[in-house]
Amino acid sequence: MRHGKLTPAALRKYGFITSFLAVPVLLYVVFVVWQYIQAFQISFTNSRGISPKFDYVGFDNFTQLFQDDVFWAAVRHHVVLLLAMPLITIAIALFFSFLLNLGGGQRNGRMVGVPGSAFYKIVFFFPQVLAVAIVGVLFQAILRPDKAGVFNSALGAVGIDPVGWLIAPGLALWTIIGVMVWQAVGFYVVLFSAGMATIPKDVFEAASLDGAGRFTLFFKITIPLLWDTLQVGWVYLGIAAFDGFALVQVLSVDRGGPDNATTVLPLEIWRNAFTYSKYGVASAMGVALFFMTLTFAVLTLRVTRRERIEF
Template identity: 75%
Template structure:
């Protein structure tokens, strides 16, 4: 081989380098944007949480972990954490249970038609109906449910209660009921997305599996719990994590629906709302950043624990 000739190994290496260069050229700009607009703000938030920055001065004073020490004695902060705990327990369970029920009906609830398992009549139409709340802006949903939850007789729910002789209910003014009322709105808006998600998971399961079980005498209960649920468990796991992260948010709906932004008497406050209020109402950006850091670690911890606890052996089909 003369000098300058490229052998098979050299040609293969050159092709790989060109391929990697092509991939890097496409990833470089998105990665740079992600670092600038996502990673960088996180790093800045960690630094600001260690200062007493008021949002104005160019050189905030470093105070170490003083802001985090204040969080331990902040009753409003712990009230928000308790509300997130309730949301984490109830909201994913309710949303996933309803979405699984609807998804099963839309895909397998119609019984055997033409020798094959089918969904209920009008399944395609119902998918659109269930998904429709998902396309509405959160602010629109909040204004809509303000009219529904209005505490006097002009509210939709209280108007219906008045029609059957029951007194008005303070859906958003009762400290024991307000958070549940807002949670119901979150569930109502979220169910449609998870119906579509779980329907996609069920559609990926070969119909022969269900038909064989049906021929063996398995009813709908057995089809759901013994076949459907194990085979779409990975999809449910993803949905659970998404809903848990959503439970750490809820800022927009609480902002729009709650009385006095997190009221009454801090009965509906959540950490994103407290971060916003502390920063932009009281100009305590250092303390608000400490809350943000706490929220970051709560979210990461939840996601890691959820993936660990719900992990199962993958079933191939």
């Protein structure tokens, strides 16, 4: 490039890159961006989804939304999910990742994981290969409220009465959160293990030689050096907390019950669109969910931002 002008070689290079990007970008605009634009448009209409005819109703759908107790119940459940699911998942995944990569201490002058680490990584990752619907059906059997359920059968063996894991309003949401954590932990064990693999072993070995114990290695060295990966994991888990549709749909009583104790916004979007044919209201919920997710991601990246540690 000379005097701000592209040379023929540069033009050929950028033309080659553009030829590869043009089709994927076009597909993304058509099937993703345009659908968001349409959702915003439909949220201002009284569309029922069964006819191309509709009227614009302004902010009526949003007004109806903010006066709906079920909508606010779903929002409260998302707040609980945002606080509990990422925190529990990251804590468990970090603990296991540390054990599998550094928990074995020094062996032949090198930091290693606990015996059998390679096998444990496969075991922890196994839930990720199962479809969400399969996980839901599996835990339906495990969490049955009678003695035929796996958990209640184990409790009955020690003389404890069956627990209504999914039918008790105060317990159902936390039970589903537990299933979400069980399914997610394996992925983040692998993610954090990959992050730990990028940290030079010399850092841990030097700290260990200086007398640092596992507690110090974990909190003073591993977490600070893994902060960028933790930040990404928190955002991913937060976005997952705004979803939860499939597991709630399969596991909950009456799809979001009992008494709306487990309902979430994606489930209410589905219900309004495909059960009540209120596509305008469903789209308004989708727009609200979009801004909630976007706000969460921006605030999380902003609040958790810190100076990058070079090593």
